[in-house]
Amino acid sequence: MTALTARWVVVDIEGTLTPTSQVHVVLYDYARPRLGPWIDAHPSDPVVTEAVAQIRSLGGLPETAGTAEIVSVLHGWMDADQKIAPLKTLQGLIWQRGYAEGDLVTELFPDVVPALRSWHDKGLDLAVFSSGSVAGQVAAFSRTTDGDITSLFATHFDTVNAGPKREAPSYRAIASALGAAAAEIVFCSDVPAELDAARADGWQTVGLARPGEPFADADFGPHLAVRTFAEVSVDLP
Known part of the structure; x- marks a missing residue:
């Protein structure tokens, strides 16, 4: 297991917390x-x-x-x-x-909620950065296969309030909004180009190479790559 230290963990949704099929x-x-x-x-x-x-x-x-x-x-x-x-x-x-209305339920990968709760319980703050709207994000987390997990997240970002996910200025804007130094933030995503943008602004990065997902066999280059959140731990400094 790889150990990281940070104050914030920012997570993508599609392919990272949920199967891509959940959205597509x-x-x-x-x-x-x-x-x-x-x-x-x-x-x-x-x-x-x-x-x-x-x-x-x-x-x-x-x-x-x-x-x-x-x-x-x-x-x-x-x-x-x-x-x-x-x-x-x-x-x-x-x-x-x-x-x-109960028509939709978000399917989460089984390792997701244990990791999120562990980080939250340790005192880390959690945020989301997804291309889906903030309203859609909150709704998705309100009814999941693990229940309502909205309380785990301190804040949410999308392409409207932060910017494109593959551009470094978006991550600079998020860090500013969080009031955190870039090095104090870990970003988790399954898309190498998004990780590249976050890393360009000084963030720590974790690539999710989940079996069966579109980026399972992608080249994550300099980024730490894991198959599940069980392979990485994040603690406060």
Whole structure:
């Protein structure tokens, strides 16, 4: 087991805490048919109207474009797995309702909650950095295969409040928001490019090379690579 010291542990979600299929199959399939009805059902919600305006702009649609045209753009982004803010916003709202109503349950890898609870109990602070919206993150952790684990996390970051996950300035912004030195933070992700960005800002990094996941056989280069969280310990300095 490799031992690290830090004050914060920041974790990715997809491929790190949950199987990739949790997002690409379960959550995407749940959101896809509900995007249009959600837009139509919330014509006065400022969050929804702002997202729709952004979709029209980013998708090259006229201001008169209707729901069907907007949904077509959204489905295209989903098919290409593009992490575009207004799509993530709408998905997050839909998933939030799905978790609240019990339609959705987040499947976590079995080693995840024991590790998170261990770090939390030791006094480390935990945060999330995911491309999914903050609202979607909180909803996902409110109903999991291990129950409600929202209390384990001190704060959440997404591509809206932090920036792109593969760019070093995003990690600089998170460190500033946490009030922590870069060297006091460990970032855990299954994506080498995200780890590269975090390391470029001075963070410690742990790559999750989980069997059966897309990056199981990736080259993690200078990053510590583990198959499960059971292979690494993190303690306060």
